[in-house]
Amino acid sequence: MATRRRRFWMSRRALLGAAVGVGAIGWSGATVARLSRDPSGPKDAGRIADVDGLGLATPEPDVSPPHDPELPxxxxxxxxxxxxxxxxxxxxxxxxxxxxxxxxxxxxxxxxxxxxxxxxxxxxxxxxxxxxxxxxxxxMLAFNGIAVDEAERTVTVEPGATWHDIQNVLHPRFAVKAMQSTDIFSVGGSISVNAHGMDHHAGALAGSLRTMRVMLPSGEVLTCSREENAELFWHVLGGYGLFGVIVSATLEIVPNAVYRTSRAVIRSEDFPGYFERELAGEGGPGLFYGHLSTAPGNLLEEMIVYRYDVVAERAPLDMPRLGAPGAVKVKRFIMNLAKHGALFQRLKWYAEKHLEPEFENCTVARTDALGEGEACLVSRNDPMHDSVPYLFNDLAADTDILHEYFVPRAAYNAFIADARAVLAGQSLPVLNASVRVVHAEDIALSYAREPAFSLVLYINQPADGTGNAAMRSLTRALIDLTLRHGGRFFLPYQLHYTGAQLLASYPELPRFLASKRAYDPGELFSSTFYRVLKAMAAGAPPPGPA
Missing domain, CATH: 3.30.43.10 (Uridine Diphospho-n-acetylenolpyruvylglucosamine Reductase, domain 2)
Incomplete structure (x- = not known):
């Protein structure tokens, strides 16, 4: 059996190579290299982002104070x-x-x-x-200490610590309870947007964040939780860094369980029922995520459900260190090729649906105690220990933009049907579409006031004014249909929404801004995002500095 499986795996590898080769017909070797090579540095297309073309730039002050030599x-x-x-x-x-x-x-x-x-x-x-x-x-990236309390099942971290570094400290005994689905983000940033990920039981960070220590504009440091300084906690969690500086956070951790991985290809319209039968509740998998087809012809119609079912409560202590993603250049090439038309978008979906399983990275050695069969076994840390290097490229003329839209679970099918029509009727390449599960969140600016499904989109655009205008038009169309279905859009992304859309999605925004001014009367903490929120809440164009 093992020999047959190895031969099958090798044939699938050969098939993937052939598929990529077919996809590259007509492309020069230089083009193939360009689509697959590592980024040469951070992308910087300039100041293209705007709000209705009005511009956000503000003039430099007439007098700039000298830089304090004592600061680092x-x-x-x-x-x-x-x-x-x-x-x-x-x-x-x-x-x-x-x-x-x-x-x-x-x-x-x-x-x-x-x-x-x-x-x-x-x-x-x-x-x-x-x-x-x-x-x-x-x-904050160098402010990144990590301390584990095994007895309390917590980890206390400084805000610049990334999930990648935290996992390396916890592995192999423990794992993070809730984090984003990739590990590149900082804890401070994740708290500031109340991020969520692959554990549909744990929900967003709000559910596993015990306490925070926050430095206010005055310099005073307050400990806050749902019991202590609860109003501050309620605003800093998902508060986009506008109330104070998080100087430490204590998060719950869990044993690093062993999962059996599997996949199911289903119709997107069957997902709500599949979720209730197969994924929700105590009998469901420990982790899951769903990828929707982005191929023309069945756009958002098919879904691959990746699930991770518990087979052991703890990973063996001698399991290997967490590894890096494999086949990075191949994945990057396929992703970038999908930006160039329907044929290559179909190739990308075919590769994910039929070929990708043969490259699964199993990390736990099977023993008799872990059941029968040849299923791939991984620890909880493995699927979330992904720094997604294949998403970063050296294509200076374009950029890839995230969106996320949350709708009540009962509205999922109608919403997806409308989203399919909107996406099919525009020209920007949709590179990825995923489904996440979120719970009702009791924070000041909640993206979910009731249990919801979210649609996460990764969309390519030219890195110029034309691309920005096309993305703005698409974003507004998607927000409109989200609002029609009783949902909300996520705020960490581009500022393409109108003031009416913002207030329809977040009617509590004026209260949030009033609380911001109560905690920070001098408006010491600011950002471009904050200036836009204020202007839109007041019904005015974006002003100069706050």
Whole structure:
């Protein structure tokens, strides 16, 4: 049996190579290399992002205070951009934070010199959430301590720690209870958007975050939780860094279980029933995610459900270290090829549906105690230990943009049908479409007021004004249909929504902004995103600096 499986695997590898070869017919070797090569550096297309073409740039102040030599500057002046590559923004400077003392000193300096403060780490939000024009930016990535309390089943981390680093510390005994579905993000950033991921039982970070310590604009540090300083907790969680600086957070952890991986190809319209029968409740898998077809002809009609069923409560202590993703250049090539027309989009879906299973990375050695058969076994940490290097490329002329839309679970099928029509009627290539599960979230700006399914889209666009206009039009169409189905859109992405769409999705926004001003009356903490929120809530065009 094992020999037959190896031969089958080899034939599938050969088939994948043939499929890629067919896809590359007519393409020069230089083009193939360009589509598969590693990025040469961060993308930066300039300041393309706008709001209805009005522009967000603000003039440089007439007088700029001298940089305090006592602060740990990473840069004095210069520009920052985010993962969209479309939001180049001039900043006063960037402080490389390594301690609470650095944060306090930077806030004191900003207040004394009339500067605004923005908080940044990985900068994967796509709408100027982590910086503002001429602001002092706190780069938190080096403020990244991690301490595990095995008795309490918690990990206490500083805000710059990434999920990748946390998993490496926890493995192989423990795993994160709730995190994003990839590991590149910082904890501070994930808390600031109340991120969610593959564990449909645990839900978003809100469910596993025990406490936070937050430095207010005054420099005072408060511990907050659902029981202590609960209102601050309610606003900082999903508060986009506008209320204070998270200086530490304590999160629940769980045993690093062993899962048996499997896949099922279903009709998208069958997903709600499949979820209730197969995935929800105590008998369901420990993790799951669903990928929808992005191929023309069955766009959003088919779904691959990836599930991870528990076969052992704890992984063996001698299992290997967490590994990096494999076949990166092949995956990157297929992803980038899909930007060039229907044939290649069909090839991408064919590869995921039929060929990808043969490249699954099994990490746990099978023993008699772990059941029968030849199913792939992984630990809980493995599927989430993915830094998605295949999504990063060296194509300067385009960029890939995330969207996410949440709808009540009963509205899923009608919503997907409408989304299919919208996506089929526009020209931007849809590279990936996933389904996530979220619970009702009791925070100030909740994207889910009731149990919901979310549609996550990854869409390619030209990195210029024409591409920006096309993405703005598509985003507004998707928000409109989301609102018609009683849903909301996620705020960490581009600022393409109208004020009416924003307030229809988040009617509690004026209360949120009033609370922001109560905690931060001088509006020390700011960002491009914050300026847009304020302007839209007031029904005015985006103003200058807050």
């Amino acid at each position: 500057w990473m840069s004095k002046g210069g520009d920052l951009n985010d993962a969209s590559a479309l939001s180049r923004t001039p900043v006063y400077g960037v402080v490389g934070v390594r301690s609470e003392q650095d944060v306090a000193a930077a806030l004191d300096f900003a207040k004394a010199n009339g500067l605004k403060v923005s908080v940044a780490a990985v900068r994967h939000s796509m709408g100027g959430h982590a910086f503002d024009d001429h602001a002092l930016v706190l780069d």
